[in-house]
Amino acid sequence: MKIPRIAFAAYGFALLIIVLDQLTKAWILSLPDVASIKQIPVGYVFAEVFPPVLRFTFVQNTGVSFGLFGGGEARWGLTIFSVLVSGALAWWATRADRRLLITAIGLVIGGALGNVIDRVRFGYVVDFIDVSGTGVFPWVFNVADSAITIGVVLLIIDSFLSDRASKA
Numbered sequence: 001m002k003i004p005r006i007a008f009a010a011y012g013f014a015l016l017i018i019v020l021d022q023l024t025k026a027w028i029l030s031l032p033d034v035a036s037i038k039q040i041p042v043g044y045v046f047a048e049v050f051p052p053v054l055r056f057t058f059v060q061n062t063g064v065s066f067g068l069f070g071g072g073e074a075r076w077g078l079t080i081f082s083v084l085v086s087g088a089l090a091w092w093a094t095r096a097d098r099r100l101l102i103t104a105i106g107l108v109i110g111g112a113l114g115n116v117i118d119r120v121r122f123g124y125v126v127d128f129i130d131v132s133g134t135g136v137f138p139w140v141f142n143v144a145d146s147a148i149t150i151g152v153v154l155l156i157i158d159s160f161l162s163d164r165a166s167k168a
Helices: 005-030 075-093 099-122 143-167
Strands: 045-050 054-061 125-130
Touching: 005 075, 005 099, 005 125, 005 143, 075 099, 099 125, 099 143, 125 143
Parallel strands: none
Antiparallel strands: 045 054, 054 125
16 A cells, blocks of 8 residues: 555654654653652642743643543553554545645644553653643643644544535
């Protein structure tokens, strides 16, 4: 099977998100002077970046994006599900022909696999971007979660745009 060039753009976006996600998590976990991640208490505030709007706070997310379905029991189920979805999206990228769709697919793949790496390594996803001080968005998240969210929004936008184009 020959993979179209445009599909490699999706894979490139995915790789970029995985690298950014893992680098930001490695950076944030290196801030406290501890020998092990297990010594960092949940809720530990690494930094008040722009109080009270933006803080870096350590959260062990055992669920999916933004802590949904947490509890830890579903670690391997969520891992397998994320890998299967990423595989399906990677296949979809070989069929896609629109740049917005390719970008969206790449963001979702990268975000999903970035969080899979954490689930395998730690048993939970490392979340740290905390904007709960705004009173609008109570969850703590990470780069991977952001990529998934933006990717899904782009998928919806692409769906509307491609539907309009096909009716024109």
